[in-house]
Amino acid sequence: MSIAQAGSAPAPGALPASPADTVVSLCDVRKTFGDFVALEKLSLDMRKGELLCLLGPSGCGKTTTLRIIAGFLEADSGHVFINGQDVTALPPYKRDTGMVFQSYALFPHMTVAANVAFGLENLGIPRAERNRQVDDVLTLVELNDLTHRYPRELSGGQQQRVALARALALRPAVLLLDEPFSNLDAQLRTRLREELRRLIDRVNITTLFVTHDQEEALMLSDRIAVMNRGRIEQISTPENIYERPATRFVAEFIGRCSILEGRANGGHFVSKAGLRLPIDAAPGDVTLIIRPEYIDVASPAVTGIVADARVIATSYFGALTRIQLSVEGESLMMEKHFSAGRKPKVGDAMQVVVDPKGIRVIPVSAY
Amino acid sequence: MRDDAVDVALKIAGSIVRPLVYTTLSLPAVIVVASSFTAGDDLRFPPEGFSPRWYMAAFKSDMFMGSLWTSTKLAFVTMVLSLTLGMAAAFAIDRRSFPGKHAFRTLTLSPLIVPMVVLGLGLLQFLAWMRLNQSFLGLLIGHVLITLPYVVRTLNAGMVLFDRTLEQAAMNLRAPPSKVFRRITLPLLAPAFVSAGVFAFVTSFGNITLSIFLGFARATTLPVQIFAYVEHNYDPVLAAVSTLVIVVTLGMIAIVEKLVGMEKVA
Numbered sequence: 238m239s240i241a242q243a244g245s246a247p248a249p250g251a252l253p254a255s256p257a258d259t260v261v262s263l264c265d266v267r268k269t270f271g272d273f274v275a276l277e278k279l280s281l282d283m284r285k286g287e288l289l290c291l292l293g294p295s296g297c298g299k300t301t302t303l304r305i306i307a308g309f310l311e312a313d314s315g316h317v318f319i320n321g322q323d324v325t326a327l328p329p330y331k332r333d334t335g336m337v338f339q340s341y342a343l344f345p346h347m348t349v350a351a352n353v354a355f356g357l358e359n360l361g362i363p364r365a366e367r368n369r370q371v372d373d374v375l376t377l378v379e380l381n382d383l384t385h386r387y388p389r390e391l392s393g394g395q396q397q398r399v400a401l402a403r404a405l406a407l408r409p410a411v412l413l414l415d416e417p418f419s420n421l422d423a424q425l426r427t428r429l430r431e432e433l434r435r436l437i438d439r440v441n442i443t444t445l446f447v448t449h450d451q452e453e454a455l456m457l458s459d460r461i462a463v464m465n466r467g468r469i470e471q472i473s474t475p476e477n478i479y480e481r482p483a484t485r486f487v488a489e490f491i492g493r494c495s496i497l498e499g500r501a502n503g504g505h506f507v508s509k510a511g512l513r514l515p516i517d518a519a520p521g522d523v524t525l526i527i528r529p530e531y532i533d534v535a536s537p538a539v540t541g542i543v544a545d546a547r548v549i550a551t552s553y554f555g556a557l558t559r560i561q562l563s564v565e566g567e568s569l570m571m572e573k574h575f576s577a578g579r580k581p582k583v584g585d586a587m588q589v590v591v592d593p594k595g596i597r598v599i600p601v602s603a604y
Numbered sequence: 605m606r607d608d609a610v611d612v613a614l615k616i617a618g619s620i621v622r623p624l625v626y627t628t629l630s631l632p633a634v635i636v637v638a639s640s641f642t643a644g645d646d647l648r649f650p651p652e653g654f655s656p657r658w659y660m661a662a663f664k665s666d667m668f669m670g671s672l673w674t675s676t677k678l679a680f681v682t683m684v685l686s687l688t689l690g691m692a693a694a695f696a697i698d699r700r701s702f703p704g705k706h707a708f709r710t711l712t713l714s715p716l717i718v719p720m721v722v723l724g725l726g727l728l729q730f731l732a733w734m735r736l737n738q739s740f741l742g743l744l745i746g747h748v749l750i751t752l753p754y755v756v757r758t759l760n761a762g763m764v765l766f767d768r769t770l771e772q773a774a775m776n777l778r779a780p781p782s783k784v785f786r787r788i789t790l791p792l793l794a795p796a797f798v799s800a801g802v803f804a805f806v807t808s809f810g811n812i813t814l815s816i817f818l819g820f821a822r823a824t825t826l827p828v829q830i831f832a833y834v835e836h837n838y839d840p841v842l843a844a845v846s847t848l849v850i851v852v853t854l855g856m857i858a859i860v861e862k863l864v865g866m867e868k869v870a
Contacts, residue, residue, distance in 0.1 A: 307776055309772050329775040329776055330775045330780050336772075340769055342767070342769040342770050342772070344770060344774070355774070355777050355779070356779075359779045360778060403777065
């Protein structure tokens, strides 16, 4: 079995491979705050038109990365390219980025229209043309009937759309979104997420998106860069990130999984507690990752590795019940729908089947 | 039960003390204003009849009108200078880190701590040494000094509440720093500037101690003039002039109230 493929990060020090296709490129960017290393030699390329998400826990450096691209923070070393131009030394107002702030940062003393027109004004676009463009972009976000309102008179969702319109009005090379949904309630968040994706698809703009919400990242992104402690752990498509996590951190941060530590030897894996599973990996210390959907209740219809299990804990989520199992001293997690009255109880003995396709092997050196 | 008794006692005490305090605070002003409208020749309360004659007398008096003009001019120039210097100081304190920042901050507030008489005496000697005594400039320097703490404090309070993300947003929208300052920072800090300016104006306009030390024949401020006049005369024109001072001060405070609300300032 091959190890999960990490996304192709550029070799350290390399300039963007094909400048024509690369909109934003970070080369070996390092940033420290006193003793704290926020970014450790970070390199990242963004392709034209893609929606890339920086995902990670707080303090992982994702917002720092965004602010370095926008120019609000200066990198200690390394380079930032936007459309092939080295902007490392340029101030924010000379960089072709459009940012939506976490707090939206709408100008409270200006109307919606004036907020959106502000950037166009700075570009020196004549009034008539400016008004037309403001109309266009406000129509795009469906706010053209609120042009004369002040930000404080708008709902959170409307404010977010104004912030988005204000950033889009300049047609920037890259749209930067800093946790744009964190100030909204859960229901609105889901709806606006879909709206945002449609909008971004329609204007076809390269977008960098920062979030700590894995669901948001999986749903919105073309590619996800999972960050941890100032480094990119893995950069790839949402599917690859979920199905083929490159490191234990990625596996644990995205989705749920059972983790088994042990040794691979001669086509077998033996966990620390003694659970044996057939795998195909080079001998050595390895970690196994098994997503809960690859474990099922044994029945003649499912094939795989059959094992005796005991139920340790159950949590009911309606459509699914999450069951914590003890299998030969190891803890495995299963998620399955049980029809009424069939839900296993704590202490029940049962047979489970592990789908070998769902076992990911991560060499211990990978984290 | 004991707590209840204490509560009741405090409540009763409060309802007695409160009107006393308010009365004591407002009574002098009420007496002055009321007696300024007297029709009689003596400054006394209650006034005899009603007449604006002492206001006519006040407006006709070159002495009082001259010093009213001096005070107004001085307060205005003081306000402008104090705002300019105070803004620079407040920005430095708010946005820069430099060695001795804390000491600098304390220094800008120190004129509040030094007794005014000591300050006046020190300035008198210092200005004489600088050959600036008996000059409008000297008086101005003194007034800027005593208004600066109010300006720095008020501006700083405004800046602490100011969301600097807005400046970043403006920069992200291609606005160079000068434009960010003009279109975003300044308009949003306007309430703080207005209240700081009013504080400076009112403080300078009402000051007497420093003006006695630093004033001179051609630059007698209104409070000093009133003070000098009352030593030898005691007629209702004083009440009329004092009422004018109250009106100017109240007018300035009304501006603050209208623009930002007093509760945000004090």
